[in-house]
Amino acid sequence: MVTSLRPKPGPVRSYRFPEFVDRMLPTGIRLVTVPVAKLPVVTVLVIIDAGSTDDPPGKEGVAALTAGLLLEGTAHFSGAELAEKFERLGASVESGADWDSAFAKITVLSDRVDEATTLLGQVLSEAAFPEREVERLKAERLAEILQLETEPRGLADEKFSEYLYSPESRYSKPDEGSSSSVSGLSRDDVEQFYRARYRAASTTVIVAGDVTVDAARALVTKAFKGWTAGTSERALLVVTARSNRKNVHIVNKDDASQSELRIGHVGLPRKNPDFFETLVMNAVLGGLFGSRINLNLREAHGYTYGASSFYDWRRGPGPFVVSTAVQSEVTMPALREILTEIERIRSAKITEDELSLARDYLDGVFPIRYETTAAIASALATLVIYGLPADYYDTYRTNIRGVTVDDVLKAARSHLHPDELQTVVVGDAKIIRESLAELDLGDLRIHES
């Protein structure tokens, strides 16, 4: 039969994150090029300091709407014509905005990258925002918001943000805007946002794949020649918690077969000195299949298909959240186990065995994360957006390997706050409400959805 002798690993083969060249073009645009010659594919990713946190108050959703509209028409071509032009080149193209930036991205075969990038440059610098498309994209966003009413996962995420952050914090509202803010947006709002924020000095183009540094430079210089010079100041990011005490919210869904749970607090900004310790700490707590929370809720108790925790890394302090969906009847015991695990990792050192699982995983999986041009481009976008050092990826594995059990305990004590936990349950209030009183989750409010 199969040998009982477990194989030992062979000698480690070295790996380096692909070398990149980071230059400022004379036009003021920053160009990052990563030649990767594995397959004849190129990804071009444009990022602009025009994310949802740049939405002016009351205009929540304008960043996402503007980014979405980039591909919907120029002075010369309609949105339908643009889609046709990109797609005949086989270029999958998309644009959008997240909290920190707006982006436009194409992946295309390398023999068509010139044409596709030229078109992308033209589209971004000549966006015309046709009235009809503005209204259509708004209506599509409103349809999406309506869909959330019956989509427990998305609804739980959104309600958690709302109950976690103060109303003055941009993070308290959906990144793509609420129905009231989106309804109020006009073509003028979009145009103004675009003129103010889409500037050369706020823009980075990342080219990853089967391309040379010189070719990328010539291509991007030409394609983005129409880009408006100058920069745009970003407003100060306001991020405060809605409450400094514990609270629990039930968003009632009659007869729901599961409860969607979100429990957490305001976390940390992406650029912080404890990043690596916190990353390893979270991996042990809930970041891996073999983490404490998943093994407890799924493998020991069978409460759920999966449970995880994560820090949502953003420019400002995004949420720390434990996220799972459990059978309605076990909502209380599942929450109790989560609270226990958060307490436990703060009260005693993790074992060396737990540390090595998390550390070896994060170290070992590093090369697997960068197999595709799209993944490499996105990794470089992270450097740009959060202002991380150029050797970040070259020192990443050493930094992970340096984390100790003492560091993890320190990170757990500094960056997990049991007294500030906000709990959101999207589920059937009549089944769960009474049992929740057995836990110390803070004031209970029930919301009819």
Add this chain to the structure above:
Amino acid sequence: MRIPVEIFRLDNGLFVTLSEDHTAPIVAVNLWYHVGSANEKMGRTGFAHLFEHMLFQGSAHVGSNEHFELIQRAGGTLNGSTWLERTNYFETIPSNELALALWLEADRMGELLPAMTQEKLDTQRDVVKNERRWAVDNQPYGTMLEKMQELVFPVSHPFQHSLIGSMEDLSAASLDDIAQFFATYYTPDNAVLSIAGDFDASQAQLLINEYFGPIPSGKGKPPLPSMDLPPVFGRRLREVVYDNVSLPRLFLALRSPVFGSDDYYSASVTAALLGLRKGSRLQRALVRERQIAADAGAFTFDLAKGSDLLVIDVTARPEIPVAQLEEEVEREIDLLHRKGVSKEEVERAIALIETDLIASLQSAGERADRLSMFATYFGSPQLINEQADRYRAVTLESVNALVSERFGEDNRASLIYVPREGVESESMLAAAAGAT
């Protein structure tokens, strides 16, 4: 661009495909077992998938959940998945850990049963029931797959019953079922092992011989009942589901040529020209121009036996009644059926498919999975290198022939989701409409 492919077969019947690529120190190990929900017996729907969960619960020399732990400790990613016709298990790991991944796969293929206990089965049954609640019951449109299977396949056809299974059948599964299923289907002669990435073929061959060689071959599996189906339904099929959803959504399915056949490629191009990306026909007509749809797409199931399905998927805008949604989609299909497509549409679709094909092959896991797929379904992993050519061979004429044969009124099955709580959604609709 060609991917290197080497093949060999062990005496016990295990089919092996190897594809070297030394650009990064990463290797993917991928196993396909030629068993899926189609092989389940009556009263045991969902068993193939429950069984997949049990494969992570340990084997003779591996503890419960240790498979996950050892691979993650090695810096690898892993999972498994179950489909109608197959079940797959896969790891991507640093290349110096290849032996570990092969040994773990061999141990559970050779000696799973010593590790199986009632307690583990009970826990995984609860996990799977929660997976069902999460992905199917408590998710808008989550019942689409099982309702579609039920609507379009005749009773007792192997594709007709639910893949995730009913709660009753999951409750009924026993350790005896596990033992029997394992002995029948989890045998080397019913599996394909693929390795893609940074490894040395001769060294891998030695490891495979050592670990998988001693596993005895199976006694053969019971034949499936006839899978054959006529090319069209022969009549209109239609089912309306009143459900907890916000917007009406229509899934319109057609019988289409089985995966891998020449006509399949024409069908796949047709699905792409109808629903892949913004420039596709349905996105352009229904989302952009007429603005009756919030979203529109089309895809094929890629079934290799019986009949494939081509599915058109359109979600209504809030103010659009179900009847109008159905009418407008049908009108598009009628137009397509009557007038066919243009050369430009075919070219657009093929260009997009080609980029996706090549971009996806950047990942070692993806390469290994496709090698296993072509080896399992057709005995020929080399087909991985012929896909772009087969798509390029699709012509305007072949697409129009397919459209004319398959898009008629005698080959349409509509599965329509309608918001259940009419009163409540009417008021929400009014609010949304008023807001625009």
